[in-house]
Amino acid sequence: MDEYAKLKSLLLSEEQQRIETLEKDLASVLEESRDSQKIVEKISPLISSIFSQTLKNSQKEFIPIFSPLISLAIREQVRNEKDEIVDALYPVMGNMISKFVAESFKDILAEINSKVQSTFSMEALSRKIRAKIQGISEAELLLKDSSKLYKIQNIFLIHKESGILISERSLKGKEAIEPDMVASMLTAIKSFANDWISQNSDYLELNEIEFGNYKISLEVAGCCYIATVIQGESNKKVHHAVNKTLEYFVQKYSSDISNFQGDTSLLNLDDINQHLESILFLNNDQEIADTQVKSTLSLWILFSLVLIIVGYFSFNMYQKNSIEKLIQTSIYQNPQLNIYNLQAEVHWNTLLLKGRLPANSLHKKLLELVNTQKGDLELEDNIVISQTILTQEEILLLSKTIIDTYNYMDGNQILYSFNHGTLKLSGIIRNKELHKKLIQQLSKINNIDKIISSLDDTFTLRTLEIYFKVAEVVLTEQNKLQLDIWLDDNRVKENFKLYKNINLLIIGYSDARGNLLHNVTYATQRADAIYTYLKSKGIAQDNMQAIGAPIPPSDIRKRKENNGRLVQIKWLKNDN
Amino acid sequence: MITKKIILIGDFSTGKTSLIRQFVDNQFSDEYLTTIGVKISKKIINIQEDLEIQLLVWDIEGQTDVKAINPAYVMGAHGVIIVADLTRQKSIVNIKEHLALSSKIIKNAPVIIALNKSDLLDNSSKIETTITEIKSSYSNISHIYPTSAKTGLNVELIFQNITKSILKI
Ligand SMILES: Nc1nc2c(ncn2[C@@H]2O[C@H](COP(=O)(O)OP(=O)(O)OP(=O)(O)O)[C@@H](O)[C@H]2O)c(=O)[nH]1
Ligand SMILES: [Mg+2]
Numbered sequence: 001m002d003e004y005a006k007l008k009s010l011l012l013s014e015e016q017q018r019i020e021t022l023e024k025d026l027a028s029v030l031e032e033s034r035d036s037q038k039i040v041e042k043i044s045p046l047i048s049s050i051f052s053q054t055l056k057n058s059q060k061e062f063i064p065i066f067s068p069l070i071s072l073a074i075r076e077q078v079r080n081e082k083d084e085i086v087d088a089l090y091p092v093m094g095n096m097i098s099k100f101v102a103e104s105f106k107d108i109l110a111e112i113n114s115k116v117q118s119t120f121s122m123e124a125l126s127r128k129i130r131a132k133i134q135g136i137s138e139a140e141l142l143l144k145d146s147s148k149l150y151k152i153q154n155i156f157l158i159h160k161e162s163g164i165l166i167s168e169r170s171l172k173g174k175e176a177i178e179p180d181m182v183a184s185m186l187t188a189i190k191s192f193a194n195d196w197i198s199q200n201s202d203y204l205e206l207n208e209i210e211f212g213n214y215k216i217s218l219e220v221a222g223c224c225y226i227a228t229v230i231q232g233e234s235n236k237k238v239h240h241a242v243n244k245t246l247e248y249f250v251q252k253y254s255s256d257i258s259n260f261q262g263d264t265s266l267l268n269l270d271d272i273n274q275h276l277e278s279i280l281f282l283n284n285d286q287e288i289a290d291t292q293v294k295s296t297l298s299l300w301i302l303f304s305l306v307l308i309i310v311g312y313f314s315f316n317m318y319q320k321n322s323i324e325k326l327i328q329t330s331i332y333q334n335p336q337l338n339i340y341n342l343q344a345e346v347h348w349n350t351l352l353l354k355g356r357l358p359a360n361s362l363h364k365k366l367l368e369l370v371n372t373q374k375g376d377l378e379l380e381d382n383i384v385i386s387q388t389i390l391t392q393e394e395i396l397l398l399s400k401t402i403i404d405t406y407n408y409m410d411g412n413q414i415l416y417s418f419n420h421g422t423l424k425l426s427g428i429i430r431n432k433e434l435h436k437k438l439i440q441q442l443s444k445i446n447n448i449d450k451i452i453s454s455l456d457d458t459f460t461l462r463t464l465e466i467y468f469k470v471a472e473v474v475l476t477e478q479n480k481l482q483l484d485i486w487l488d489d490n491r492v493k494e495n496f497k498l499y500k501n502i503n504l505l506i507i508g509y510s511d512a513r514g515n516l517l518h519n520v521t522y523a524t525q526r527a528d529a530i531y532t533y534l535k536s537k538g539i540a541q542d543n544m545q546a547i548g549a550p551i552p553p554s555d556i557r558k559r560k561e562n563n564g565r566l567v568q569i570k571w572l573k574n575d576n
Numbered sequence: 577m578i579t580k581k582i583i584l585i586g587d588f589s590t591g592k593t594s595l596i597r598q599f600v601d602n603q604f605s606d607e608y609l610t611t612i613g614v615k616i617s618k619k620i621i622n623i624q625e626d627l628e629i630q631l632l633v634w635d636i637e638g639q640t641d642v643k644a645i646n647p648a649y650v651m652g653a654h655g656v657i658i659v660a661d662l663t664r665q666k667s668i669v670n671i672k673e674h675l676a677l678s679s680k681i682i683k684n685a686p687v688i689i690a691l692n693k694s695d696l697l698d699n700s701s702k703i704e705t706t707i708t709e710i711k712s713s714y715s716n717i718s719h720i721y722p723t724s725a726k727t728g729l730n731v732e733l734i735f736q737n738i739t740k741s742i743l744k745i
Pocket of ligand 2: 594
């Protein structure tokens with residue numbers, strides 16, 4: 001060993017040792033860093049704390065990174081195993097949803113509360129006191145009062161996929177006819193609606209069907225659903241009960257129901273029915289709630305003694321309030337007045353009327369109405385009389401509505417235009433009387449200054465007849481002249497222009513003497529001759545139809561002129 | 577009582593509605609009123625002396641070139657009757673699609689093929705060849721019957737047989 005080495009070992013032996021241990025350590029660390037297994041082992045206990053630490057400090061940066069992944073994963077899962085997920089989540093979701101609903105109810109309640117507070121009336125006072133006694137908010141009481149009007153009539157528990165009825169419970173005397181069919185049909189309707197809805201959005205379900213005063217509400221879980229037929233308003237109590245029941249079924253019978261193959265004997269129907277019936281019992285609860293409200297009435301009488309002291313002031317207010325309501329109601333019920341936005345308000349001793357009316361006569365009517373009801377209140381009349389100015393479009397629309405109803409009638413074909421206050425009418429109207437009536441109706445429209453009508457009210461779709469000599473089928477010069485004159489008539493031209501769907505029916509007749517076959521041939525050839533002539537004069541083929549009548553009707557046969565050897569040209573309006 | 581859902585699918589105007597009408601009401605009409613959505617009928621049949629089954633028969637809107645069958649109606653069916661029109665080759669070709677749809681949506685449900693309007697063909701050899709053709713291309717289908725909603729041929733039978741297949745008896 002040379003001097004230097006000796007010295008080194010003397011001086012640096014300690015360091016040397018440390019280096020060695022360091023090297024060893026380093027080697028093992030390096031080795032571990034290559035072994036992913038080991039890394040995982042090492043890191044995993046730390047991950048959660050890393051995450052919570054990092055997330056705490058920079059939550060904002062992580063959200064955008066993770067959220068697309070998460071929503072993708074959820075969506076994928078929902079798509080593949082929708083029913084399972086619904087079933088798994090149902091107990092939680094049911095709660096969540098009802099909580100959410102309860103929240104939004106709270107908002108509604110708050111709103112009602114504020115309304116209640118602002119109207120200080122006898123009724124409101126009594127409600128306030130009742131609410132205090134029962135320890136609930138006044139608004140809830142209001143809702144309670146207003147939600148008495150429902151009756152659950154039938155409850156169906158239905159297998160979701162096949163639509164087969166699992167069980168049905170009904171109110172006595174309200175049993176469903178053919179419940180099996182109802183269950184299937186509801187399911188079909190649901191599928192039909194869902195198919196249609198899902199073209200627009202993914203996860204919506206039909207959940208209520210309404211007809212008249214009945215509602216069928218559908219509460220759906222993964223394997224089954226409950227349809228409740230309710231008369232009157234459904235409410236949160238019913239929903240809650242149905243949800244709870246469904247939740248129970250899902251938790252207890254999920255696999256039984258999923259595997260249901262139409263054989264109810266394999267299910268615990270007794271228990272299922274019992275739970276369904278508990279929903280029906282809500283009907284009775286209603287009555288119980290009613291009596292509870294009544295029993296608080298006696299307490300209320302006690303408090304009303306106090307009320308008397310609060311007394312006169314509020315009573316006065318109450319009276320005024322009820323007059324206000326009375327007047328408002330009678331305005332709403334008056335068909336002439338209720339289309340205008342009129343307000344009647346009681347302020348202290350005065351009744352204030354506000355709003356706009358288009359005519360003095362209506363104003364008079366309003367005052368008559370109010371005077372009989374206002375008692376000793378003074379009247380402050382702020383009604384403004386002003387004619388509403390109709391826009392060009394509104395006038396056109398009104399005119400169109402009236403004219404259209406006329407145009408539906410056979411024989412009327414009315415054209416119109418409106419410009420600078422002038423309504424111009426042209427075309428054909430059936431008779432003078434109708435013409436007068438139309439003008440009368442149109443002149444009632446505000447802001448039409450002038451109506452100019454060139455409507456023809458003398459026009460009839462008269463049948464033209466062309467006569468033939470014995471055994472003649474060719475048009476004579478005279479016949480042609482007659483047709484030319486007819487064609488030249490402005491009205492005929494007008495007719496073709498106005499009635500787009502008009503046709504000419506050309507019927508040929510014979511005198512019916514002799515051989516039938518000959519007669520048919522004559523009749524047909526006569527009609528054809530006219531058809532050909534009219535065609536040559538420019539009448540469209542599509543608008544004409546020529547036929548020969550085999551045996552002329554007796555009234556034609558008896559004709560003095562040519563014994564029925566004639567052709568009739570009839571107008572045929574094709575209204576479909 | 578045990579209830580089973582039977583569906584009838586197939587091309588439009590192959591006679592689904594007519595077959596059901598013959599089965600349920602013993603009636604037939606030449607009028608064609610196309611089904612919209614689905615129509616449901618009920619019939620209780622006796623499979624054996626002591627075995628009554630309630631059938632809810634779903635008459636599903638026929639497939640046209642522009643509208644496919646709504647799969648939701650097919651869901652949960654216990655038995656499928658595919659109806660084709662012997663006089664319309666296209667409806668026979670399309671049996672394949674209907675088979676694919678039903679086997680995709682419902683597993684293990686028996687399928688019967690009804691070759692309807694057999695009364696319109698006067699030589700039965702055409703029917704025989706059609707049946708053998710179908711049998712050779714879909715090996716797993718054993719029940720193929722010529723039917724006629726008009727004469728009632730095999731109508732009762734296909735409903736009886738599909739129910740038996742469902743119950744595996
Ligand atoms: N000759 C004959 N005609 C039939 C038969 N079955 C149905 N038809 C006629 O075929 C037409 C269509 O019958 P539908 O039963 O309405 O057909 P569908 O399959 O229900 O039709 P979509 O509801 O439109 O899918 C009707 O005119 C029936 O009268 C049959 O067995 N023989
Ligand atoms: Mg049909």
